[in-house]
Amino acid sequence: MCTPTVIARKGNIAVTQCVNCKMVNIWNKSILISFTFSQFSSFVDVTSELEFDDYLESSPGGEEIVVLATPYPDISLVFTREEWYNFFAALAEATYMQEIYRMVHS
Ligand SMILES: [Zn+2]
Numbered sequence: 001m002c003t004p005t006v007i008a009r010k011g012n013i014a015v016t017q018c019v020n021c022k023m024v025n026i027w028n029k030s031i032l033i034s035f036t037f038s039q040f041s042s043f044v045d046v047t048s049e050l051e052f053d054d055y056l057e058s059s060p061g062g063e064e065i066v067v068l069a070t071p072y073p074d075i076s077l078v079f080t081r082e083e084w085y086n087f088f089a090a091l092a093e094a095t096y097m098q099e100i101y102r103m104v105h106s
Pocket residue numbers: 001002003004018019020021022
Protein backbone atom coordinates (compact mmCIF):
# COMPACT_ATOMS: atom_id res chain seq x y z
CA MET A 1 0.00 0.00 0.00
CA CYS A 2 1.10 3.53 -0.74
CA THR A 3 1.98 5.58 2.31
CA PRO A 4 3.50 8.85 1.10
CA THR A 5 5.13 11.05 3.72
CA VAL A 6 5.92 14.73 3.30
CA ILE A 7 9.69 15.02 3.78
CA ALA A 8 10.19 18.66 2.73
CA ARG A 9 8.17 21.78 2.09
CA LYS A 10 9.38 25.18 0.86
CA GLY A 11 7.22 27.87 -0.76
CA ASN A 12 5.03 26.12 -3.33
CA ILE A 13 7.23 23.02 -3.34
CA ALA A 14 6.48 19.85 -1.43
CA VAL A 15 8.51 16.66 -1.58
CA THR A 16 6.93 13.36 -0.59
CA GLN A 17 8.29 9.86 -0.53
CA CYS A 18 6.79 6.39 -0.30
CA VAL A 19 9.10 3.86 1.32
CA ASN A 20 7.02 0.97 -0.04
CA CYS A 21 7.33 1.97 -3.72
CA LYS A 22 10.71 3.65 -3.12
CA MET A 23 9.47 6.69 -5.03
CA VAL A 24 10.02 10.40 -4.45
CA ASN A 25 7.54 12.97 -5.75
CA ILE A 26 8.18 16.68 -6.15
CA TRP A 27 4.96 18.69 -6.17
CA ASN A 28 4.88 22.23 -7.51
CA LYS A 29 1.43 23.70 -8.29
CA SER A 30 0.53 22.01 -11.59
CA ILE A 31 3.75 19.99 -11.91
CA LEU A 32 4.38 16.60 -10.35
CA ILE A 33 7.76 14.96 -10.91
CA SER A 34 8.28 11.34 -9.89
CA PHE A 35 11.62 9.68 -9.25
CA THR A 36 12.79 6.36 -7.93
CA PHE A 37 15.05 6.80 -4.88
CA SER A 38 18.18 6.34 -7.00
CA GLN A 39 16.96 8.67 -9.78
CA PHE A 40 16.22 11.26 -7.12
CA SER A 41 19.68 11.13 -5.59
CA SER A 42 21.34 11.35 -9.03
CA PHE A 43 19.12 14.31 -9.90
CA VAL A 44 20.14 16.03 -6.65
CA ASP A 45 23.83 15.27 -7.34
CA VAL A 46 23.68 16.67 -10.86
CA THR A 47 21.73 19.82 -9.99
CA SER A 48 22.91 20.79 -6.52
CA GLU A 49 25.93 22.80 -7.70
CA LEU A 50 24.05 24.83 -10.32
CA GLU A 51 23.97 28.59 -9.81
CA PHE A 52 20.89 30.53 -10.91
CA ASP A 53 23.00 33.43 -12.23
CA ASP A 54 25.05 31.18 -14.51
CA TYR A 55 21.99 30.16 -16.53
CA LEU A 56 19.94 33.35 -16.70
CA GLU A 57 17.49 33.75 -19.54
CA SER A 58 14.58 36.07 -20.20
CA SER A 59 11.01 34.78 -20.19
CA PRO A 60 8.59 35.99 -22.90
CA GLY A 61 7.26 38.37 -20.24
CA GLY A 62 10.75 39.78 -19.55
CA GLU A 63 11.28 38.03 -16.21
CA GLU A 64 14.66 36.61 -15.19
CA ILE A 65 14.27 32.87 -15.35
CA VAL A 66 16.29 29.68 -15.58
CA VAL A 67 15.17 26.75 -17.72
CA LEU A 68 16.19 23.32 -16.47
CA ALA A 69 16.00 20.27 -18.71
CA THR A 70 14.25 17.18 -17.38
CA PRO A 71 14.84 13.54 -18.32
CA TYR A 72 11.86 13.96 -20.68
CA PRO A 73 13.21 15.56 -23.88
CA ASP A 74 10.36 17.98 -24.63
CA ILE A 75 9.59 19.04 -21.07
CA SER A 76 11.64 21.65 -19.20
CA LEU A 77 11.16 23.30 -15.84
CA VAL A 78 11.08 27.09 -15.61
CA PHE A 79 12.13 28.87 -12.43
CA THR A 80 12.11 32.44 -11.20
CA ARG A 81 14.87 33.21 -8.72
CA GLU A 82 12.58 32.62 -5.74
CA GLU A 83 11.20 29.36 -7.15
CA TRP A 84 14.75 28.19 -7.84
CA TYR A 85 15.86 28.73 -4.23
CA ASN A 86 12.72 27.09 -2.86
CA PHE A 87 13.10 24.13 -5.20
CA PHE A 88 16.71 23.39 -4.27
CA ALA A 89 16.16 24.13 -0.58
CA ALA A 90 13.33 21.58 -0.67
CA LEU A 91 15.54 19.02 -2.43
CA ALA A 92 18.34 19.51 0.10
CA GLU A 93 15.90 19.15 2.99
CA ALA A 94 14.37 16.05 1.39
CA THR A 95 17.79 14.46 0.98
CA TYR A 96 18.59 15.18 4.61
CA MET A 97 15.27 13.72 5.75
CA GLN A 98 15.85 10.59 3.67
CA GLU A 99 19.13 10.04 5.51
CA ILE A 100 17.34 10.40 8.84
CA TYR A 101 14.64 7.91 7.76
CA ARG A 102 17.30 5.47 6.59
CA MET A 103 19.06 5.62 9.95
CA VAL A 104 15.82 5.19 11.88
CA HIS A 105 14.40 2.37 9.75
CA SER A 106 17.42 0.27 8.86
ZN1 LIG B 1 3.82 3.73 -2.52
